[in-house]
Amino acid sequence: MPPTVILLAGLQGSGKTTLAGKLALWLRKQGNTPMLVAADLQRPNAVQQLQIVGEQAGVPVYATVAQATGSAIRFAVARDSIDEAKRKLHNIVIIDTARPAGRRYRADGAGGLDQGRGRSRRRSCSSSTR
Numbered sequence: 001m002p003p004t005v006i007l008l009a010g011l012q013g014s015g016k017t018t019l020a021g022k023l024a025l026w027l028r029k030q031g032n033t034p035m036l037v038a039a040d041l042q043r044p045n046a047v048q049q050l051q052i053v054g055e056q057a058g059v060p061v062y063a064t065v066a067q068a069t070g071s072a073i074r075f076a077v078a079r080d081s082i083d084e085a086k087r088k089l090h091n092i093v094i095i096d097t098a099r100p101a102g103r104r105y106r107a108d109g110a111g112g113l114d115q116g117r118g119r120s121r122r123r124s125c126s127s128s129t130r
Contacts, residue, residue, distance in 0.1 A: 003035075003085045007078075007095045012043055020096045021053035027092055028059055035090040037081040038063035039074045039097040050096050060090075 006023070008016040017040075024034045036054045038061060040046040047063045054061035062081040078095050085093045 001091075003082060003091050003093045005078075005082060005093045005095065007097065009097055012040075012098045016040075016098065017046070017050055017053055017096050020050065020094050021057045021059075024054065024059040024094055025057035028057065032092050033090045034059050034092040034094055035081070035085050035088070036061045037078060037093055037095040039077045039081075039095050041073060041077070043098060046096075046098070060088075 008020055010016055020036055024036055027034045036050055036057075036059055038047040038050040040050075041064070051061045051063060062077075062084050064077055074097055078097075081095065082093055084090075
């Protein structure tokens with residue numbers, strides 16, 4: 001059975017890492033086997049902060065050592081962490097991620113995520129031939 005995945009997303013500095021640790025501790029005390037995932041790869045020391053929080057909660061942390069930008073690497077880390085959770089029999093995965101301040105994420109209709117700045121992007125399709 002695949003693990004339950006909880007994705008924490010929001011602006012930097014909104015308390016996601018602290019929430020991740022508190023949630024992991026509570027879930028562990030309830031008899032679950034959570035695993036924290038460090039997917040905030042842009043903020044300096046974000047991975048180390050989650051490792052400290054995980055250690056304090058007694059919960060393992062899946063982390064990569066490379067600092068990188070772009071959603072593709074964050075999605076790869078999340079995907080790989082779920083595979084790791086399956087291998088190590090963790091039943092809950094808590095993914096701690098962040099996005100740059102001032103940006104919004106919205107569904108793009110194709111099932112992916114599109115980074116926007118609050119403006120809708122519309123494409124006009126003309127069926128007339130001139």
